[in-house]
Amino acid sequence: MNKKSNDDFVNIEKLLEDLPGHELPMGLHDKIMRGVQADRRKRLGLRAIKSFGAVAAAAFVAVFWFGWWHQATTEIGESLAESQAVSMEYSLDDAVLPSLSPSPVAGGAGDLAAMPTLRTYDAEFYEMPTIYLEDFDMIFEKIAQLPHDAATIFMGEEENFIIFHINDGNRPQIERLLAGYGIHPPVFGEMDFFVDLIKIQ
Amino acid sequence: MNVLEKAQKGNMAAFEEILTAYEKFIYNFARRLMGNTEDAEDITQEVAIKIYRNLHNCRGEGLLRAWIARITHNACMDALRRKKGKYQDSLEMAEELSGLELVDDTESPEETLVRKELGQYLEGALMQLPPSYRALITLRDMDGYSYEEVAEILSLPIGTVKSRLFRGRAKLKSILTEQSGGDIRLKG
Numbered sequence: 001m002n003k004k005s006n007d008d009f010v011n012i013e014k015l016l017e018d019l020p021g022h023e024l025p026m027g028l029h030d031k032i033m034r035g036v037q038a039d040r041r042k043r044l045g046l047r048a049i050k051s052f053g054a055v056a057a058a059a060f061v062a063v064f065w066f067g068w069w070h071q072a073t074t075e076i077g078e079s080l081a082e083s084q085a086v087s088m089e090y091s092l093d094d095a096v097l098p099s100l101s102p103s104p105v106a107g108g109a110g111d112l113a114a115m116p117t118l119r120t121y122d123a124e125f126y127e128m129p130t131i132y133l134e135d136f137d138m139i140f141e142k143i144a145q146l147p148h149d150a151a152t153i154f155m156g157e158e159e160n161f162i163i164f165h166i167n168d169g170n171r172p173q174i175e176r177l178l179a180g181y182g183i184h185p186p187v188f189g190e191m192d193f194f195v196d197l198i199k200i201q
Numbered sequence: 202m203n204v205l206e207k208a209q210k211g212n213m214a215a216f217e218e219i220l221t222a223y224e225k226f227i228y229n230f231a232r233r234l235m236g237n238t239e240d241a242e243d244i245t246q247e248v249a250i251k252i253y254r255n256l257h258n259c260r261g262e263g264l265l266r267a268w269i270a271r272i273t274h275n276a277c278m279d280a281l282r283r284k285k286g287k288y289q290d291s292l293e294m295a296e297e298l299s300g301l302e303l304v305d306d307t308e309s310p311e312e313t314l315v316r317k318e319l320g321q322y323l324e325g326a327l328m329q330l331p332p333s334y335r336a337l338i339t340l341r342d343m344d345g346y347s348y349e350e351v352a353e354i355l356s357l358p359i360g361t362v363k364s365r366l367f368r369g370r371a372k373l374k375s376i377l378t379e380q381s382g383g384d385i386r387l388k389g
Contacts, residue, residue: 012373013370016338019343021225021343024224028224028245029220029221031246033217033220037213138211138257141257
């Protein structure tokens with residue numbers, strides 16, 4: 001093998017240092033990014049699937065509770081309800097939402113004093129705060145690190161909205177976390193809150 | 202907010218910026234540990250996804266370089282364990298790794314040829330070292346990581362890093378001298 005004429009000895013450390021790296025194969029960067037994006041979508045999809053069971057259960061409870069609540073309020077407190085201007089005009093779809101409240105109104109005329117909390121389901125409540133998908137990703141990760149069942153996150157079928165159902169024990173932590181992302185949940189007693197998810201991919 | 206913080210908040214553009222900055226290192230480190238381009242490409246993709254998933258665990262931009270190196274090293278070691286007994290022989294690896302562009306404008310064509318030959322010998326010799334030595338030499342001598350960083354990445358005490366590095370270099374010199382039939386004489 002040939003050698004440099006003015007230097008019969010080779011410094012291996014220098015040789016290693018000077019050894020150039022290989023260029024990234026053509027197209028690998030794009031392939032990697034596609035892989036990452038696919039992984040991200042898959043994880044979001046898994047979350048949606050995980051939440052499906054919870055949503056189904058919630059819907060069942062909601063319909064049951066809504067039926068009971070409607071009957072109770074109709075029979076017992078119609079006039080009282082009107083005087084309190086409580087909005088009770090829900091579609092069946094809307095009925096899912098009240099189910100997320102952990103404090104269903106118990107029967108009996110006296111308990112109708114609790115009814116003002118239902119004001120939170122009025123139309124104005126649907127002016128939801130906005131969250132970016134990227135932020136949601138981080139929020140989800142952070143909530144997942146909290147003790148088990150800190151919050152249940154329901155994701156809309158088309159990932160266009162999410163509903164947080166926060167367990168009371170973790171509410172302060174989660175509210176602080178959300179406030180960090182500029183999200184201030186409209187909290188009314190023990191009510192859940194709703195967040196509109198905007199996709200910006 | 203720096204690029205890491207943005208990426209940690211889920212900003213894909215920031216993540217891509219980080220990836221662009223480190224993908225060549227990841228690929229080269231993986232290629233030197235795995236010994237072939239296909240595995241290196243697979244490892245690079247795997248590492249990118251691991252980085253994306255675990256970015257929130259990185260505690261600062263200054264630690265990103267070592268953190269990524271550690272993920273890459275672990276991914277390679279896992280892959281090597283899975284492939285145990287299926288190693289390509291070193292000659293095949295050396296042939297594959299010899300496609301290097303060793304170009305220096307200040308060199309004469311003859312000098313470039315000599316350097317290219319040396320590079321080929323060196324890559325071949327490197328592949329004959331155990332993966333743990335390859336990782337040490339690649340990180341310290343080729344990529345310029347500090348002893349402390351190498352120790353952190355490989356989860357070894359600094360003393361062990363230094364002693365293994367010494368032994369690795371000595372072994373590399375011995376292989377290189379033997380491979381070249383004594384044509385290459387090494388300092389030290």
